[in-house]
Amino acid sequence: MSVEVSFYKYAAIVKNLRGVLYWKGENEKLKWLLSRFKYRYLGLPPSSTPIKGKNIVNLTYPTHEVKTATKLLSKCMSTEAAEALSLASLYISPIMTNSLQDFDTSIVKTVKTSKEMDNKDWKLHMRIADYTTLDFYTWATEKAAEVLHRSLDEILRERRERIEKDVKRYWRLSEEEGRIFLAYLDPLKAVHQCKLQKELKEALRKFPDVSSAFGIIATLVI
Template sequence: MRGDFLRWVSLIKNLRGVILDKEEPSQEKLKWLMKKHRYRNLGLPPSYKPQTPLAFLERDPFCRLWFPSSSIEALSKLLAQKVDLLVSEALLLSVCYLSPLIIVEETFFEKLEPFTVWVLRSPEPLKGGDFIFHLRVASYAMIDFCRRPIGVEEVLQNPKVALPLVEQRKGMAIEDGQRRFWRIKKSDEGRVVCAYFDLLPVLVSLPEEVLGELLQDEWSSLALSLSCGIALGEPS
């Protein structure tokens, strides 16, 4: 366990993002990510297995992520009753490693909808340098969310208070996203290029006794932070 903890700490320092992609991925996009992140790791959820094995996913900068505690892993399986296991794993690993979701396949925004508290639509996809820049911005957002853990202590002490906090956290997410990603051109009719996610609205729908038991583990506080996802447009 101690060795796993040290590995987790080292990955938090060096992980650029958690990849969320379909079973038949775009090799062009993944290889572009690999080229742009030679010295930073890119995380893959445990259940992510392309239909056609890709050898380059088994070497740096890609790495297979793991859950830092059994309670977080159990939570991912509980959430898989609401969404695909791959989605629940990726979202939980994102908050566990303080790394944004790299959404390679845009249809995943629809699957993430139960957790979505803010979206940014744009007439243009994020490409090349714009994507890299805003991925870095998203990384800062993840850290700041941990610095401002609205309601985390209260929920850990008493899960019954979670529901009233949902709207408060959503308001904070909207304000933060609009301020932080101001450089991206906006369009109400455009494609989703960035979103914030909160596990709390779905967690409060779980049976109270189950949620209360899971939240007894101090690691569970990681799951109560917000996450950010950035869509990768066509590489350039």
């Protein structure tokens, strides 16, 4: 069971975190990914299989109350995926994964490319994904709180419109065909798809800070 992280440590991790890892198995891609971050952290959710690396930091929840978001989302995806999605929002960080399909109920938009990405391409687009998640954060979490008095369908339309506009950040690689290298995840979409609106409203009434786990997350598919 994870414990709450102290505020000063939480702030330091947020400042230095470059991604939340959601990874299955160990392979050359993981070794390559870990080698990209010598001076910044990659975060590992509590339920993840341990991964060794001097730049790996084990993530915990900033408050007990926000765990409610993971509990809610785990009704719509695996607990491990729900935890990664919640913590990515709480730490305002993109997800880095080799298992995008586990987030299927929350995928709003994907970006494809046929280009063979080199280290320079990855470095640039990891940074852009970080900006995407950060720039969405305040607006998206405030919109999540509006579920208490607005139509979820309407809020989801607004969020999708913002996502469609944001895709232009990836113009250097974006193509109609190719493999998915980035996806926009919206936990509110999962709530809608799995008909969890009532449970979310109850959680927000009891713990308003739960909205902080409902940002829009840029997810890099490695």
